[in-house]
Amino acid sequence: MIGVAAFVAVVLAIPAAKDRGRKLVAEVCTYCHNLDRLRGQELSREEWRGFTKGMISEGAPVTDEELSMILDYLASNYGRKRGQESR
Numbered sequence: 005m006i007g008v009a010a011f012v013a014v015v016l017a018i019p020a021a022k023d024r025g026r027k028l029v030a031e032v033c034t035y036c037h038n039l040d041r042l043r044g045q046e047l048s049r050e051e052w053r054g055f056t057k058g059m060i061s062e063g064a065p066v067t068d069e070e071l072s073m074i075l076d077y078l079a080s081n082y083g084r085k086r087g088q089e090s091r
């Protein structure tokens with residue numbers, strides 16, 4: 005039964021984390037400007053990290069865990085090649 009529980013936990017956690025990332029971006033990244041700024045950037049996760057680090061350190065209260073979810077969301081929705089579907 006542990007196997008089933010773990011499977012269910014993973015299945016539930018994936019969309020939850022994605023949703024959390026989306027919410028975080030909607031809250032944190034609209035702190036100083038709107039989300040139109042994010043469109044057309046097409047950056048990788050590492051590029052997004054460099055990009056957002058400066059902006060976030062200037063004022064947005066974000067933990068490392070939250071930043072990680074933000075970067076995952078940005079990379080898959082505003083990243084290279086992928087992400088057309090969610091724009």
Ligand code: HEC
Pocket residue numbers: 029032033034035036037041042043045056059060062063064074078
């Ligand atoms: C503390 C304020 C602040 C926060 C929070 C913030 N930004 Fe920004 N952002 C700025 C400023 C200031 C600019 C530059 C505006 C300009 O040059 O006109 C900018 C510009 C941008 C640009 C456009 C850069 C360009 O060259 O056109 C992107 C993309 C961006 N931000 C992404 C994000 C993302 C993603 C987040 C959330 C993780 C975020 N920002 C959170 C202040 C912030």
